[in-house]
Amino acid sequence: MQEIERFLRCPTPEAWLAAVPDHLDVLLIDHANCEKKAAGTALSLLYRYVDHPQLLMRLSKLAREELRHFEQVLSVMRKRAIEYRHLSASRYAGGLRDWGRTHEPARLVDVLLIGAVVEARSCERFLRLQSVLDDELAEFYRGLCESEARHFRIYLDYAAEVSPEPIDERLASLLALEASLIESADDAFRFHSGVPG
Amino acid sequence: MQEIERFLRCPTPEAWLAAVPDHLDVLLIDHANCEKKAAGTALSLLYRYVDHPQLLMRLSKLAREELRHFEQVLSVMRKRAIEYRHLSASRYAGGLRDWGRTHEPARLVDVLLIGAVVEARSCERFLRLQSVLDDELAEFYRGLCESEARHFRIYLDYAAEVSPEPIDERLASLLALEASLIESADDAFRFHSGVPG
Numbered sequence: 001m002q003e004i005e006r007f008l009r010c011p012t013p014e015a016w017l018a019a020v021p022d023h024l025d026v027l028l029i030d031h032a033n034c035e036k037k038a039a040g041t042a043l044s045l046l047y048r049y050v051d052h053p054q055l056l057m058r059l060s061k062l063a064r065e066e067l068r069h070f071e072q073v074l075s076v077m078r079k080r081a082i083e084y085r086h087l088s089a090s091r092y093a094g095g096l097r098d099w100g101r102t103h104e105p106a107r108l109v110d111v112l113l114i115g116a117v118v119e120a121r122s123c124e125r126f127l128r129l130q131s132v133l134d135d136e137l138a139e140f141y142r143g144l145c146e147s148e149a150r151h152f153r154i155y156l157d158y159a160a161e162v163s164p165e166p167i168d169e170r171l172a173s174l175l176a177l178e179a180s181l182i183e184s185a186d187d188a189f190r191f192h193s194g195v196p197g
Numbered sequence: 198m199q200e201i202e203r204f205l206r207c208p209t210p211e212a213w214l215a216a217v218p219d220h221l222d223v224l225l226i227d228h229a230n231c232e233k234k235a236a237g238t239a240l241s242l243l244y245r246y247v248d249h250p251q252l253l254m255r256l257s258k259l260a261r262e263e264l265r266h267f268e269q270v271l272s273v274m275r276k277r278a279i280e281y282r283h284l285s286a287s288r289y290a291g292g293l294r295d296w297g298r299t300h301e302p303a304r305l306v307d308v309l310l311i312g313a314v315v316e317a318r319s320c321e322r323f324l325r326l327q328s329v330l331d332d333e334l335a336e337f338y339r340g341l342c343e344s345e346a347r348h349f350r351i352y353l354d355y356a357a358e359v360s361p362e363p364i365d366e367r368l369a370s371l372l373a374l375e376a377s378l379i380e381s382a383d384d385a386f387r388f389h390s391g392v393p394g
Contacts, residue, residue, distance in 0.1 A: 071254055
């Protein structure tokens with residue numbers, strides 16, 4: 001996991017962690033949403049990139065894993081009698097998406113880089129959450145961390161593979177943006193929100 | 198499987214079966230597309246119906262199963278050196294979709310009924326295909342049939358559960374439309390196309 005911590009430009013702020021116990025229901029509902037969206041993103045790539053057979057296979061497996069996590073979050077919610085309600089989207093995902101280029105092959109490279117960064121941040125948050133959650137939830141999140149780290153690798157490696165030029169510069173720009181979304185004040189508490197304020 | 202055959206209003210026409218050997222690549226590519234779309238439909242319901250916790254769990258599992266089938270079709274294609282290319286959508290899915298009502302709760306009922314009918318037809322076709330495929334493909338499709346039959350049940354039962362009125366009339370109208378799409382001439386050969394012509 002040190003790889004993930006070195007990869008990201010900043011750790012999750014203490015203020016976000018401190019807000020978790022008062023927002024446990026939102027944390028879980030938004031986490032369920034994140035797993036759905038991760039599966040949805042992978043699925044949308046299955047539609048667009050049928051000429052990348054290796055990518056199709058990896059993404060389909062990844063989508064299945066995200067859906068399994070979604071079901072696990074649903075089970076935790078049911079056990080705790082947390083009702084699933086609609087939540088507005090987090091600023092984070094939209095902020096990253098807007099950064100992506102829209103012409104190919106840059107579009108694919110950027111979507112994969114965003115995927116890598118989101119998986120890395122999720123993994124980092126799962127680990128940092130350990131200190132503020134009860135034992136049952138802490139263990140649940142520890143268990144999910146490994147697959148997020150694997151997904152991070154899949155996205156990052158494939159981005160490097162399909163990019164016609166080195167990805168370093170593009171990745172640095174994305175990581176700087178991501179850190180600014182994580183470190184700045186954010187109105188709504190969400191799984192990937194910034195500093196509560 | 199007799200349940201499925203009794204449920205549908207017509208069997209797959211012989212003329213469609215006769216066209217299969219000359220369109221094996223299209224059959225497999227369009228089948229891969231169908232599995233993706235089935236997963237996509239289930240996923241879109243996960244977004245829209247967060248107030249149906251039981252449905253969410255069942256649909257997420259169903260989507261995972263469709264994605265596993267997608268991966269299996271990809272493997273068959275790779276083994277046979279069939280290249281994945283874009284195919285126009287089949288008349289079938291659009292024809293059924295247009296039949297669905299757009300106001301709730303009718304919208305959910307209709308989407309579930311359409312799901313049931315598509316799974317039933319897929320199952321029926323998987324079985325009928327046995328007579329025109331080589332041993333390896335015949336076995337592959339026989340293996341998939343069981344889960345399609347299970348998905349058919351999930352969709353049909355849940356439609357009956359959430360519908361404020363008996364589903365019989367609505368289902369009869371849908372099955373008549375489905376039979377007309379299957380029995381009439383269709384320009385493009387696809388997994389769910391009508392009589393080639």
